[in-house]
Amino acid sequence: MLAVLLAGGVGAATAAPGARVVSLGGGVTEIVHALGAGSLLVGTDRSSVYPESARQLPQVGYYRSFSVEGVASLRPDLVLASDQAGPRESLQQLQRLGMRVVVLPSAPTLDALAQRVMGVAVALQREAAGRALAEDLRQQVARLRATPPPRAALRVLLLSSHTGRLQAAGSGTAADAMLRLAGAENVFAAQHSYKPVAPEAVAALRPEAIVTTASSVAAAGGLEGFASQPGVALTPAARARRIVVMDELLLLGFGPRLPQALRQLQAGLAQP
Numbered sequence: 001m002l003a004v005l006l007a008g009g010v011g012a013a014t015a016a017p018g019a020r021v022v023s024l025g026g027g028v029t030e031i032v033h034a035l036g037a038g039s040l041l042v043g044t045d046r047s048s049v050y051p052e053s054a055r056q057l058p059q060v061g062y063y064r065s066f067s068v069e070g071v072a073s074l075r076p077d078l079v080l081a082s083d084q085a086g087p088r089e090s091l092q093q094l095q096r097l098g099m100r101v102v103v104l105p106s107a108p109t110l111d112a113l114a115q116r117v118m119g120v121a122v123a124l125q126r127e128a129a130g131r132a133l134a135e136d137l138r139q140q141v142a143r144l145r146a147t148p149p150p151r152a153a154l155r156v157l158l159l160s161s162h163t164g165r166l167q168a169a170g171s172g173t174a175a176d177a178m179l180r181l182a183g184a185e186n187v188f189a190a191q192h193s194y195k196p197v198a199p200e201a202v203a204a205l206r207p208e209a210i211v212t213t214a215s216s217v218a219a220a221g222g223l224e225g226f227a228s229q230p231g232v233a234l235t236p237a238a239r240a241r242r243i244v245v246m247d248e249l250l251l252l253g254f255g256p257r258l259p260q261a262l263r264q265l266q267a268g269l270a271q272p
Helices: 026-034 068-073 088-096 110-123 127-146 174-181 199-205 214-219 223-227 248-252 258-269
Strands: 021-024 041-043 078-082 100-104 155-160 167-169 194-196 209-213 243-246
Touching (some): 021 026, 026 078, 026 248, 078 110, 088 100, 100 110, 110 127, 127 174, 127 258, 155 174, 155 199, 155 214, 174 258, 209 248, 209 258, 214 243, 223 243, 243 248, 243 258, 248 258
Parallel strands (some): 021 078, 078 100, 155 209
Antiparallel strands (some): 155 167, 167 194
């Protein structure tokens, strides 16, 4: 049975000082580094792009479909995994191979973030650092939410197109959670999860601002290319050039850089 770190309690898997650790999930990797334990990492997955030193480590594929053989070849004492890592059978196989596996909640909420931080901290025997980090994150976010910028309460659409097809973020997503933290209205909130959206539907939503990722802008050939896409070009957001571009992991990772992400998002939405 997997050791799952959720509201119900903390799994028993811990790592001794100097242990070899593999992280599966960019947000998990960020927490390990934020706790000052980056030197313990011997491998990560493809989503672990921050900090820069994480990119230099061996990668075991994408965390949602990681390579069991790749993880095993790194001989880790402990595997820290997002609860979206998998498939589940692969995590169980790691356990059968004798590795300790800790699975952490990925929900885009402050409570779940605190659980992720403390789950990693307990597993790495850094509880004091974990408590300090979790409390600091709560205080920073509370201050930012208490004084949102004057233009934050816009009708906003979080849109991506890095796959070549427009996709919008509905309720129950990290994107929706970020918009709500910033005090904005998600015009696609009536839909659940991430869904493809037709150009006509984008235009009909009439967002006053669009939030997107750097990879989506790059795939469109730049900001002008993104703004001139069918449907997007007809929105008040595109006409006013009120398009906020952010790094994907920063925007959607809900990790230790959450206050930085929220400040950047609020500043972008506050632009005239």
